[in-house]
Amino acid sequence: MRAMIALLPLMPLLAACGAIPQSRDQQPLRQSTAVFSPRPEAQQCLSGLGQTKASFTPLPDQYYGAGCSTLGTVRLASLRSDNAQLSVSNLGPVTCPLAQNFAAWARYGVDRAARQILGSPLQRIETMGSYSCRNVAGRDRLSAHATANAIDISAFVLADGRRISLSGQWASGSAQERRFLTTIHASACKRFGTVLGPNYNAAHRDHFHLELSRSAFCH
Numbered sequence: 624m625r626a627m628i629a630l631l632p633l634m635p636l637l638a639a640c641g642a643i644p645q646s647r648d649q650q651p652l653r654q655s656t657a658v659f660s661p662r663p664e665a666q667q668c669l670s671g672l673g674q675t676k677a678s679f680t681p682l683p684d685q686y687y688g689a690g691c692s693t694l695g696t697v698r699l700a701s702l703r704s705d706n707a708q709l710s711v712s713n714l715g716p717v718t719c720p721l722a723q724n725f726a727a728w729a730r731y732g733v734d735r736a737a738r739q740i741l742g743s744p745l746q747r748i749e750t751m752g753s754y755s756c757r758n759v760a761g762r763d764r765l766s767a768h769a770t771a772n773a774i775d776i777s778a779f780v781l782a783d784g785r786r787i788s789l790s791g792q793w794a795s796g797s798a799q800e801r802r803f804l805t806t807i808h809a810s811a812c813k814r815f816g817t818v819l820g821p822n823y824n825a826a827h828r829d830h831f832h833l834e835l836s837r838s839a840f841c842h
């Protein structure tokens with residue numbers, strides 16, 4: 624009986640531990656009545672991402688105003704290739720479906736191309752980030768980055784230490800390095816609706832913009 628009484632004051636605390644981690648008042652801005660509670664399709668995506676053996680943390684939904692939000696996003700710690708873990712640098716929140724496509728592209732598109740064309744496995748993908756509350760450069764419409772639905776990729780580091788960057792090797796790398804970059808650009812176009820690279824415009828001279836969209840816009 625004494626044990627029961629001793630436990631009673633703890634009960635609200637225990638209940639709180641089991642609560643949904645993100646309460647409304649923790650959100651940066653309340654623009655919606657939605658709270659963090661992964662929907663069934665979101666759970667399905669998270670489990671699919673888990674099956675790629677990616678290491679990640681689901682993030683609570685957040686609204687930042689001006690149409691900017693991170694809904695159904697994860698923070699990726701690492702991805703998995705056929706044979707090894709792949710690290711990813713400088714990446715913020717990404718939507719789960721984008722993360723899934725990114726994981727598949729890294730494994731089947733980038734790592735395999737690195738081994739076949741450059742003779743070394745991929746070790747790390749360097750990015751210039753994902754979420755950013757901003758417009759498309761020079762336009763008055765929101766970028767896919769404003770909803771964490773795009774990733775900017777700047778370089779690839781191989782297990783043998785070579786670093787293949789868009790700014791360095793796209794235009795002036797060796798024939799093999801350029802073939803590697805054009806090959807993975809083409810494979811990205813099969814997996815992401817919108818892919819923009821150095822051939823598109825000067826704003827993309829140093830990165831691939833990978834965006835999950837319904838359009839097929841590959842440049």
Ligand SMILES: [Zn+2]
Nearest residue numbers: 773774775832
């Ligand atoms: Zn971008």
